[in-house]
Amino acid sequence: MAKELGFFGKISKFFKSVKSELKKVNWPNKEDITSNTLVVIVTVVALISFIGVIDFALANIITPLIS
Numbered sequence: 001m002a003k004e005l006g007f008f009g010k011i012s013k014f015f016k017s018v019k020s021e022l023k024k025v026n027w028p029n030k031e032d033i034t035s036n037t038l039v040v041i042v043t044v045v046a047l048i049s050f051i052g053v054i055d056f057a058l059a060n061i062i063t064p065l066i067s
Contacts, residue, residue, distance in 0.1 A: 005013060028036070
């Protein structure tokens with residue numbers, strides 16, 4: 001019959017399994033991180049610009065109608 005783990009035994013087993021799974025992860029290199037970060041920043045700036053232009057246009061269209 002298998003030994004029943006206590007509370008701290010379960011926590012210890014959990015962290016050991018987390019550590020073993022993290023060793024299996026294929027971590028990205030510096031170039032991948034840099035290029036992906038640049039893509040995210042460019043995308044965010046483009047979306048902010050797009051939403052800002054749409055907001056400005058709609059504000060200028062709707063404001064005279066409700067005034």
